[in-house]
Amino acid sequence: CLAKSSMNGFYLVSSSSVLFTCPLPAKHPGVLRPLPLCLVGEMAIPYYTGRVTDWIVTEARTPAFQKALWMMTVFTVGSAVTEFVCDYLYNTTMNRFHTRLQSTVFASILRQEIGFFRASRTGDITSRVTSDTDAMSEALNHDLSLLMWYLMRGVFLYGMMLWLSVPLALFATVALPFIFLVPKLTGKFYQNLAQEVQESLAKANEVAVENFEAILTVRSFANEGGAARSYEEKLQETYKLSEKEAVAYAVNMWTSTLLGLALKVGILYYGGRLVTLGQVSSGALVTFLLYEMQFSTAVKVLLRIYPSVQKAIGSSEKVFEYIDRMPKISPSGTLAPQDLKGHMVLKDVSFSYPDRDNSLVLKGVSLELHPGKVTALVGPSGSGKSTIVALLERFYEPQKGQVLLDSRNLQEYGHHFLHQKGKGL
Ligand SMILES: Nc1ncnc2c1ncn2[C@@H]1O[C@H](COP(=O)(O)OP(=O)(O)O)[C@@H](O)[C@H]1O
Ligand SMILES: [Mg+2]
Known part of the structure; x- marks a missing residue:
């Protein structure tokens, strides 16, 4: 692609793997002239690799060459098919994972105590379900698959390089840090x-x-x-x-x-010296070079995507924080009596809202609600009437004292049972 950066009158010439800048004035008529020069560098290596291979082919016996071709075809088709299967499996698994992750986060948020919703902003909670899970799945889908793919590729390629020639592989290993650092x-x-x-x-x-x-x-x-x-x-x-x-x-x-x-x-x-010394065959040298190119690409990609994988780990931590969070209200019991009378008692209840720990809204309040009788709570605004109702519904738990229903602690009742009956309160 050829892109003009109008800011400083530069032309960027980019091919798949290499970017060159040719510092040329934007209006210069010969602006495209150095393009072929830039590209010649790119083309030279594969060209000469091909020439070397040509030479080997003319030397080799035809049946051996045909066998090699057949093997190559079989391996290429085999790898294409397995790649297709892998891609399909990976993508469907990831999509399923994404859906399940979102519903798990949503369910664990719904489980939290009311105080949690008051203390956190709705936008923050929502972004955990939407953007954080999206970022996490996206990173897993794209970056993690690339990471695994190139990591395995790198290990295999390096293994092959070692197998072809240990001294050459060590030579390449020593040079690699310079190339990347x-x-x-x-x-x-x-x-x-x-x-x-x-x-x-x-x-x-x-x-x-x-x-x-x-x-x-x-x-x-x-x-x-x-x-x-x-x-x-x-x-x-x-x-x-x-x-x-x-x-x-x-x-x-x-x-x-x-x-x-x-x-x-x-x-x-x-490698040429090793070939002349008879330690490495010329074919092995060509293969080594091809592997080395792929290996460098693998290392380059790994270095590039590693930070985004780390970022994904960051957003996954936030998601898992919500999944693992235990509600700060004791778990409901299982009581579901058929003959519930509805006799409610508040016994010496003291309560403060979780986000305002130090200001007591209720101080040692005792109260009794008889079944079949209308009880009116009367008091000025902000005196705690709604708070008492919230405690009766078990949206919160009192710090001191008890809330009893038919002489049993409210938390001993099943969650669904309590709220179905609670509507009649
Ligand atoms: N969700 C809450 N978080 C923190 N403080 C609250 C909350 N709801 C009510 N309060 C405070 O508790 C006190 C009692 O409020 P409330 O029970 O709503 O009074 P009432 O219903 O009698 O008007 C008030 O001071 C109010 O500011
Ligand atoms: Mg009120």
Whole structure:
């Protein structure tokens, strides 16, 4: 793809795996000329690998070659079929997992005590059911599958590399940290600069806003020129920073490409020596190179997705916190007597709301409700009438004292039984 970044007049030329920046003025007619050059670097390695393979093929006996072709076909078809099955199984499992996760979180939230709903904002609770489970499933679906896939791939490829040639595999292993760490460091440098550019741009915007807002002052001091100059100065700062940023970006891209290339050349050189010494066959060297390329890709992908897997673990912790949360109200009992009379007693009850622990709403209240009799609770607003009703419904538990129904503690009754009967209270 070819994309123009209008900010600094750069052209980004990207192929599937490598990004080059070609620092060219946007209006230059020869802007596309270096494109083939950029691409030649990409094409060279597979081309020469192919040439080497050609050479082996002409040397080899035809039946052995045909057998190898057949084996390759069988393995490719086999791996395509298993990949299809794996994908299908993985995706359906993940979809089922997502649905079940959402309903589990929802059910465990519904189980919580009323105080929990009062203390947490509805938006927070809802986002646990929706966005957090979404993020978690998404990460599991995408990143975890990639992580597992590339991890296994990496282990297998490395095993094959070791099997082909231990010294070559060790050579590649020693070089790998440089290939990934150096671009990471230059990448960090680039990101810092990119942030500085953003900040400096924000400062320039601030100057513009300040001047527009204080337009009367600017006008009365006839300071339009000064304002324009101070804005221009800020813009110049931004421009200088973005120049640096562009260089850092190119260096970052080039180091990773160059180091990758250096490793391949190194392997070719060292491997070539091993071939001339007769320690490794030429075919094994070609295979090794192909494996090494896939192995580098696997390591690159693993390094890239590891942070998002960690992020997913973060959001999964929040989800599990809700699933594992025990309601702060004692579990209901199983009592469900057929002959319930409905005699309710509040015995020396003291109560404060969970989110206001230190202010007692009820202090040693005792009260009796006789079945078949109308009892009126009378008192000024905020005196605790609704609170008493909430305690009778067992939305809360008193800190001190007892709430009795037919001389049995309210919590001994079954949850469904209590609330079906409670409607008649
Ligand atoms: N959910 C709650 N969380 C914290 N405090 C509450 C809550 N509901 C009521 N209160 C407080 O408890 C006291 C009693 O309220 P309430 O029982 O609603 O009074 P009434 O129904 O008699 O007007 C008041 O001071 C009120 O502010
Ligand atoms: Mg009330």
